[in-house]
Amino acid sequence: MRGKIGFFKWFIGFFLLFLYGPAILLPVFAFNASSIVSFPLSGFTTEWFSVLLTNGTLHVAARNSLLIAVTTAIFSTLLAVLAARASTRFSFFGRRSIMGFVMLPMVLPEIIIGVSLLVVIIQMGFELSLWSITMGHILICTPFCIAILSSAFMNLDKSLEEASFDLGQTRWNTFWLVIFPLVMPGIVASLLIAFTISLDEFIIAFFLAGTEPTLPVYIWGQLRFPAKLPGLMALGTVLLLVSIGLLLIADFFRRRGIRKTGIENTGGFL
Amino acid sequence: MVGFQKWRRSESAQGLFLISPTLGFALLLLAVPLIMVVALSFWTQDYLTLDRTFTTANYQTAWTEPMYQYLMARSLKISIFVTAVTVLVAYPVAYFISFHVVPKRKAMWIFLITIPFWTSYLMRIFLWKVILGYNGVINGTLTGFGIIDEPLSFILYNQNAVVITLAHAWIPFAILPIFVALERVDRSLIEAAEDLGDSGIRRFFRVTLPLSMPGVIAATIIVFIPTIGDYVTPRLVGGPNGLMISNMIELQFKKANNAPLGAALAISAMGIVTFFALVFLWMNRKYVRGPS
Amino acid sequence: MTQPIIRLSGLDKFYGEFQALSQIDLDIQTGEFFSLLGPSGCGKTTLLRAIAGFETLSSGSLHIDGVSMEGVPANKRPTNMVFQSYAIFPHMSVAENIAYGLKARKLPKAEIKASVAEAINMVGLEGFDDRASHALSGGQRQRVALARALVLKPRVLLLDEPLSALDKKLREQMQSELRRLQRAVGITFVLVTHDQEEALTMSDRIAVMFDGKIEQVASPQILYGKPSTRKVAAFIGMMNFLDAKVLTTSGDNLEVEVQSLGKLTLPLEQATGGLDGCNSVGVRPEMLTILMGSQTSEREIEAEVTEVYYYGDMTYYDVKLPAKEDPITVTMRNTAGREVLEVGAKARVGWSTSSLLLLK
Numbered sequence: 001m002r003g004k005i006g007f008f009k010w011f012i013g014f015f016l017l018f019l020y021g022p023a024i025l026l027p028v029f030a031f032n033a034s035s036i037v038s039f040p041l042s043g044f045t046t047e048w049f050s051v052l053l054t055n056g057t058l059h060v061a062a063r064n065s066l067l068i069a070v071t072t073a074i075f076s077t078l079l080a081v082l083a084a085r086a087s088t089r090f091s092f093f094g095r096r097s098i099m100g101f102v103m104l105p106m107v108l109p110e111i112i113i114g115v116s117l118l119v120v121i122i123q124m125g126f127e128l129s130l131w132s133i134t135m136g137h138i139l140i141c142t143p144f145c146i147a148i149l150s151s152a153f154m155n156l157d158k159s160l161e162e163a164s165f166d167l168g169q170t171r172w173n174t175f176w177l178v179i180f181p182l183v184m185p186g187i188v189a190s191l192l193i194a195f196t197i198s199l200d201e202f203i204i205a206f207f208l209a210g211t212e213p214t215l216p217v218y219i220w221g222q223l224r225f226p227a228k229l230p231g232l233m234a235l236g237t238v239l240l241l242v243s244i245g246l247l248l249i250a251d252f253f254r255r256r257g258i259r260k261t262g263i264e265n266t267g268g269f270l
Numbered sequence: 271m272v273g274f275q276k277w278r279r280s281e282s283a284q285g286l287f288l289i290s291p292t293l294g295f296a297l298l299l300l301a302v303p304l305i306m307v308v309a310l311s312f313w314t315q316d317y318l319t320l321d322r323t324f325t326t327a328n329y330q331t332a333w334t335e336p337m338y339q340y341l342m343a344r345s346l347k348i349s350i351f352v353t354a355v356t357v358l359v360a361y362p363v364a365y366f367i368s369f370h371v372v373p374k375r376k377a378m379w380i381f382l383i384t385i386p387f388w389t390s391y392l393m394r395i396f397l398w399k400v401i402l403g404y405n406g407v408i409n410g411t412l413t414g415f416g417i418i419d420e421p422l423s424f425i426l427y428n429q430n431a432v433v434i435t436l437a438h439a440w441i442p443f444a445i446l447p448i449f450v451a452l453e454r455v456d457r458s459l460i461e462a463a464e465d466l467g468d469s470g471i472r473r474f475f476r477v478t479l480p481l482s483m484p485g486v487i488a489a490t491i492i493v494f495i496p497t498i499g500d501y502v503t504p505r506l507v508g509g510p511n512g513l514m515i516s517n518m519i520e521l522q523f524k525k526a527n528n529a530p531l532g533a534a535l536a537i538s539a540m541g542i543v544t545f546f547a548l549v550f551l552w553m554n555r556k557y558v559r560g561p562s
Numbered sequence: 563m564t565q566p567i568i569r570l571s572g573l574d575k576f577y578g579e580f581q582a583l584s585q586i587d588l589d590i591q592t593g594e595f596f597s598l599l600g601p602s603g604c605g606k607t608t609l610l611r612a613i614a615g616f617e618t619l620s621s622g623s624l625h626i627d628g629v630s631m632e633g634v635p636a637n638k639r640p641t642n643m644v645f646q647s648y649a650i651f652p653h654m655s656v657a658e659n660i661a662y663g664l665k666a667r668k669l670p671k672a673e674i675k676a677s678v679a680e681a682i683n684m685v686g687l688e689g690f691d692d693r694a695s696h697a698l699s700g701g702q703r704q705r706v707a708l709a710r711a712l713v714l715k716p717r718v719l720l721l722d723e724p725l726s727a728l729d730k731k732l733r734e735q736m737q738s739e740l741r742r743l744q745r746a747v748g749i750t751f752v753l754v755t756h757d758q759e760e761a762l763t764m765s766d767r768i769a770v771m772f773d774g775k776i777e778q779v780a781s782p783q784i785l786y787g788k789p790s791t792r793k794v795a796a797f798i799g800m801m802n803f804l805d806a807k808v809l810t811t812s813g814d815n816l817e818v819e820v821q822s823l824g825k826l827t828l829p830l831e832q833a834t835g836g837l838d839g840c841n842s843v844g845v846r847p848e849m850l851t852i853l854m855g856s857q858t859s860e861r862e863i864e865a866e867v868t869e870v871y872y873y874g875d876m877t878y879y880d881v882k883l884p885a886k887e888d889p890i891t892v893t894m895r896n897t898a899g900r901e902v903l904e905v906g907a908k909a910r911v912g913w914s915t916s917s918l919l920l921l922k
Contacts, residue, residue, distance in 0.1 A: 008362070008366050008370060011362055011363075011366075012363065012366055015359065015363055016382075018438065019383065019386050019438070019441065020386055021397075021401055021407075021438075022386065022389060022393070022394045022397035022398060022401065022438070023385070023386045023389045023394075025397050025400060025401065025407070026389065026393065026397060029400070037400055078291075079291060079292040079295055080292070082288050082289060082291055082292050083288075083289050083292040083293075085288055086285045086286075086288035086289035086292075087285075087289070089285070090281045090282070090284050090285025090288065091281055091282070091285065092281065092282040092283070092284075092285030092286045092289075093282050093286065095285065098289060098293055101293070101296060101300075101301075102289075102292055102293060102296045104296075104300065105296075105300065107491065107492070107495050107496075107547075108495070108499075108540075109495055109496055109498055109499020109500075109516070109539075109540070109543065110496065110499050110500075111499040111500075111501060111516045111519060111520070111536070112304075112307075112499060112536055112540055113300075113303075115307060115519065115523060115532065115533070115536050116300075116303030116304050116306065116307045117299065117303050118523060119303060119306050119307050119310055119529065119533065120299075120302060120303040120306050122529075123306060123310075135299055136299075138295070138299075139295075139296070139299050139300060142292065142295075142296075146292075157647055157649060159645040159646070159647050159649035160649045160651060160652075162614075162616055162636070162643075162645070162649065163643070163645055163649035163651075163710075164651075164662070165635070165636045165637045166614060166615075166616075166636050166637065166641075166642055166643045166711075167637075167642065167662050167663030167666060167710065167711075167714065168637045168638075168663050168666035168667060168714070169637060169662075169663075169666045170637060173666070177662075178651060181653050182652065182653060196388060200388070200390055200391050201391075202391055202392055202502060203499070203500070203501070203502065207520075207523070216390065216391065216392055219390065219392050219393070220392055220502075223392065223396055223506070232393065232396075233393075235390075236389065236390050236393035239389075239390050239393075240388065240389050240390065243388035243389075244385060244388060247381075247384075247385070247388060251381065
């Protein structure tokens with residue numbers, strides 16, 4: 001028994017090192033004085049962060065990415081609310097196959113989605129733009145949002161709705177007074193997850209980017225230039241902190257939702 | 271008319287009405303594009319114009335040309351290898367969290383495991399290059415301690431690097447479904463097996479593993495499918511021998527300007543992936559039902 | 563007789579091919595405590611939800627207070643419901659929950675406050691006004707659900723298995739409280755339950771349902787003492803059945819041949835569900851006696867004890883009668899000086915013709 005636990009400890013230790021290796025190196029190189037991203041380290045500097053502040057192209061890319069991420073978050077959450085509500089509350093013809101189809105982008109290789117959207121846009125004679133990336137992102141984020149929101153709607157006792165109705169409220173008011181407050185944490189979590197996925201998405205963005213780059217597309221372009229690498233490390237550190245911050249907020253809301261509906265906590269999302 | 275009115279108020283109608291925007295969006299941006307890709311794969315690119323006469327030439331090229339055959343085989347090999355490594359590493363981790371972590375801390379552990387996943391995707395791949403490289407973290411440390419004289423060269427710009435990087439990227443997605451499946455295993459069943467005289471290892475293979483198999487299969491599919499479609503990892507850390515089919519698809523669509531061939535390659539790759547996914551599912555069903 | 567508060571006639575409910583309710587005719591009187599009793603899946607909850615407006619009828623009519631409820635949605639009906647899960651809004655306090663329906667009616671704030679305070683008093687939740695609803699115990703949640711519905715002064719209060727989530731002791735306490743509350747407010751209560759004891763102790767009248775049909779509607783005493791069919795008799799309390807055959811009828815008397823007991827004459831009124839198709843005789847275990855020493859009875863029969871169940875205050879005996887394969891049950895109160903028989907002992911079972919029911 002003791003040996004087994006010992007094995008596990010070593011195994012988990014190595015695993016965490018493997019898992020966190022890149023994430024730990026990111027800030028290490030971001031604060032490293034040398035312009036070459038390799039060991040040994042040569043000293044502490046915040047220079048690379050200040051470089052970020054003056055980089056105009058980066059700011060444009062960041063603004064594009066933010067715009068896309070916000071739009072994606074709002075629209076995929078909206079579409080997901082409808083789908084999650086429909087699938088958890090109503091039984092309708094072909095529900096399983098419709099839901100399966102809507103969830104398909106979750107298991108489809110992203111390159112396929114990128115390629116097929118590219119084909120349609122070119123064939124239809126549209127220009128590649130930030131909109132084409134946004135559409136692709138809404139498509140891949142919606143299934144994640146549905147997964148989160150379905151559990152939020154599923155945790156909702158149907159009799160709460162009936163009780164509200166029975167006590168004399170209209171359907172419309174029931175939605176805003178009872179359903180919406182109770183799934184609100186799920187909606188916030190869904191918005192944040194979609195935002196985070198979109199902000200980091202590269203494969204589709206690379207296929208569908210026109211002349212305006214998103215942040216990951218910009219990073220991809222810079223990876224070729226060794227001199228730019230420390231700056232990218234600083235950027236990566238900032239992005240990581242933003243992502244973790246957003247995730248912590250999302251998790252907080254999810255937990256609050258669980259507490260509110262009085263259902264036992266069953267672990268993380270995804 | 272009365273019949274229609276009644277139908278309009280029915281559950282089925284309300285549900286369909288509610289889901290129609292989402293479904294419409296998915297039809298427009300998923301079904302239509304996929305159909306167009308299929309159509310495109312039967313056409314020919316003629317410099318700047320498309321020849322829309324039906325031809326299977328693209329598929330013949332995709333399936334007979336040695337380079338594509340070779341790339342496809344290598345992609346499959348790498349993906350299967352990545353999947354195997356990922357699931358084999360993920361299982362003990364999921365088992366540890368499910369069986370050896372106190373319930374209160376489980377959510378925290380799951381969170382801990384998903385955090386690195388939120389590092390920028392490109393950055394993560396690039397950092398593996400830094401870790402595995404000639405002057406990288408591993409070689410630097412090993413030579414620094416005098417364990418090796420010459421830097422190890424078998425870990426960068428080859429298939430091993432691709433496997434390590436992809437496994438790292440997908441491991442949280444493998445741990446989660448296995449963890450969920452293990453959490454659902456009724457602990458009294460394991461106690462029952464012990465009570466009936468099974469040893470620890472037999473207990474694991476006869477009760478815990480079979481009951482968590484759906485999670486393992488889900489993990490396998492979740493990891494296997496996207497890895498085939500990744501063209502960034504092979505490009506950054508794979509070197510010339512680490513390139514995969516997705517790189518070729520990307521090349522055909524962008525630089526080589528032969529979208530129909532790219533489409534044929536993409537459809538073929540998807541077909542193969544689907545075939546493997548179905549095999550996994552079928553194996554799962556066999557396994558769950560047990561040998562009969 | 564005054565107009566019934568609820569009148570159901572010819573009510574059918576189909577789910578696809580499955581018929582959940584068939585040809586329900588039922589009147590419920592104003593101020594009654596009425597129960598729908600039956601095994602799970604018998605349609606009792608569907609019937610309650612149809613009254614509340616959550617299920618549409620396939621055919622038939624439903625009147626509440628003389629008004630047809632066709633096309634009237636649940637939020638416009640003069641009924642309120644206590645849900646099985648209580649359906650307490652988890653994001654609202656006790657007072658907010660109780661005020662919910664009053665706010666929907668857009669009453670003035672002061673009036674709402676007064677009504678809520680009164681309702682909280684009525685169910686004994688003083689001081690819990692601002693308590694978050696997820697911090698309530700099962701019994702407290704039920705009180706909130708009751709107050710929330712009763713504060714609207716509905717014509718009918720519908721209760722869907724309201725006690726099933728409570729433990730035994732609390733359940734018994736809430737039974738008497740519900741009864742007290744119903745008498746105090748004078749509102750018609752319609753309760754759904756699968757627990758016969760619950761139905762018997764609380765109700766003025768009970769409808770027993772099987773397979774979407776109402777089998778019998780009667781007061782608890784009649785339901786127990788004079789069940790109209792073998793099904794009802796078997797569902798409510800314990801009942802021993804013996805095969806029987808009606809030989810002749812003459813005036814108010816029946817000549818009956820009963821398994822093990824032989825040829826008997828029974829008054830016609832003991833065929834509680836009518837004479838058609840009667841093929842068995844039922845007798846409650848407590849109507850039989852195990853005779854001791856020189857004790858005598860109107861009739862008696864020799865039997866052998868096959869099993870003994872000792873309950874402290876009572877002893878249940880399984881005894882085998884001649885010419886009947888399955889044993890029948892006899893329950894005896896353990897009064898002073900009465901010895902408990904052992905398995906295999908011979909026993910004289912005393913009975914009387916007046917305790918037999920002729921059933922179909």
